[in-house]
Amino acid sequence: MTRPEITVGILALQGAFLEHKSHLQKAIGRASPGSSLDTANFEIIEVRTPEQLASADSLVIPGGESTAISLIAERTGLLEPLRQFVRVDRKPVWGTCAGLILLSDEASKAKKGGQELIGGLHVRCQRNHFGRQAESFECNLPLPFVGEEDHPFKAVFIRAPIVEKILIGADATADVTEGVVRAPKMDCDLFDRTEIEVISSLPQTQGKEAGDIVAVRQGNIFGTSFHPELTPDVRLHAWWLQECVLSRSKE
């Protein structure tokens, strides 16, 4: 019996898409024999066209430069299909760093006129929260759900955003703030009251204020401020495939 294939796409317009591809392949290759990750039949593809996106069951949007990714997506006719994929079809999506910015309904410190958002995550993220490239840092992030609690997850933050506001609630649209770019509203949003889970906040580290939200999940949309594909650790990729891609594809 051939197992059904699950196609995992990686948006490959700009940024760290090759690193995500290799992490997903390693996470699958290292799955314990007989586990659902091991026995599933995955295909990992790079996505550059609407046709490739249509063949994907789930998608990773990598870190890089969100303005560049959104510009290329617009020019290649991918922006609207991406909005459809995430917000209407609600297929599992994971955005890291620039990917998190693109998936947010609102972004502050964003380039007005130079930045289109895909939207879907009812949050406002703040771009470049920690400052410039030189202010990049690494820290041990508590992510107990990836297993091995005594083996902390090293998170790499490069000109990273944070989630500065959760937008579900009474004041979601009341607050019109300068310097904020918004994803266009879609009819499907009216019915969406899926809770946002805060998955991880920054611990006290290197003089940074503790508590900044750096990982969130809202239904099928998962977003992280950091770059899990830039360390050798593949646990978060394995978790995403297991919890967000495989469990959803069974529904």
Ligand SMILES: NC(=O)CC[C@H](N)C(=O)O
């Ligand atoms: N490492 C990253 O993805 C950086 C994101 C970048 N600051 C942006 O706004 O797109």
